[in-house]
Amino acid sequence: MTDLERRYLRLLAAYPADYRRARGAEIVGTYLDLAEPGRRWPAPADAVDLLRGGLRQRVRVAGAIHLLPGVRLAAALALLTATALAGMWTVLELRPAPPGFGEPSVGPFVSLGIVAWAGWLLAAAAQALTPDRWxxxxxxxxxxxxxxxxxxxxxxGLPRPPLFVLLPQVGLGIVALGASREWPVALRVAPLVAAVAGLTAAASLTQESFAWTYRAVRASLMLQDTAVAVLAVTVLLAVGLAVRGDHRGGWALLILLTPIGLLALHALAGAADGMPGAFIPNWAALAATATVVALVGPALLPLALAVRARLARPPAPSAPH
Known part of the structure; x- marks a missing residue:
């Protein structure tokens, strides 16, 4: 057995065991026939194709036919949330402290965060204005x-937004990568509308007085309110769709639990620190809570798939009497 064949077989572990036994040799043989002479490692495209096919087959075996639609629904909600938040943070970045107040800044901006928020506004515009591949x-x-x-x-040495602002944005962004390339026009424009709504809301909230830092404007409270709103919307969608026999909302809820937990990081860390009403828990509580959310949240999806597969498995035939 060559190194290339051995490595393809390792990738084949993405498929269920029964499927590997039935078609594993055929699949690996096809990839080996198409491989360039002398190649020792699978091509990246082949590896992605095998992993994607294995995941699709496991989902099919588990009977979780609504998982992929659930991924797309979660991506839509995540992208709307991320672009709305980016619009709000952009307004904050545009209002640094006046000279002499001793607040660090990056030229005319509060921090380096303006670069990331501009990237999110660009992503919102790209959904509405660019071809699908972008x-x-x-x-x-x-x-x-x-x-x-x-x-x-x-x-x-320049200031940046605090980690409790950046972590949920990254979590939402990772989920948003599952966005469908076949969204209708209204859904493609929605992230841009959400970004403009975030810009408008933040401008109206900060028109009278502004405190120039993420902590001073109680960003943690804004994120906690966002977490509650996203959770409520997702639960309502899950219940409403489940009534019609459509379970994609339940899968979307499982997928969004991690970014929702990161949005509510301060509240969760405060509760873990024995201070449920405190929005400035100590660093150790924040780090521990973020770690738990980042580990437990993603683990729930394969656990749910395993449970679903066990429930979908036909019962073993009883022994003849």
Whole structure:
């Protein structure tokens, strides 16, 4: 057995065991026949294709036919939330403290966050105005810009938004990468509308007085309110769709639990720290809560698939008497 064949077989583990036994040799043989002479590692496109096919087959075996529609629904809600928040944070970034107040800034902006929020506004515009192939690329770019703020601030010494603002934005962005390329026009325009709504709402809220920092404008409260709103909307959708036998809302809820938990990070950390009403828990409680949310949330989806597969499995035939 060659190294290439062995590595293809490892990728084949993405498929259910019964499917591997029935068709594994045929699948690997096809990829080996198409591989270039001398290749030792599977092509990246082949690896992605095998992993995607394995996931699709596992979903089919589990009987979770509404999972992929649930991913698309979760992506739509996540993108709407992320672009609305980006609009609100953009207004904050445009109003730095006047000179002499001792507040650090990045030129005419509050922090480096303006780069990421501009990326999210660009992603919102891309959904409405660009060809389909650019939709996910624009969201991926916005996620990368948001993540890059942390090392950029460390290298330059310039201020950035706090992690409790950046983490939920990244979580929402990762979910938003599942957006469908076949959205109707109204849904494609919705993220741009959400971004404009966020801009307008923040401008009206901060017109009278503004405090120039994320903590001073009680960003944690804004994020907690957003978490409650997203949770309520998703639950209502899940219940309403389930009444009609459509379970994509339930899958969307499972997928969105992680970004919802990150949006409510301060409230959850305050509760874990013994101070449920406190919105400034200590750093250790915040870090521990973020870790739990990041680990437990994604684990719920494969757990639900495993349970669904067990329930869908036909009962073993009883022994003859």
């Amino acid at each position: 939709h996910r690329r624009a969201v991926a770019l916005a996620v990368l810009l948001t993540v890059a703020l942390v090392p950029a601030a460390a290298l330059t």
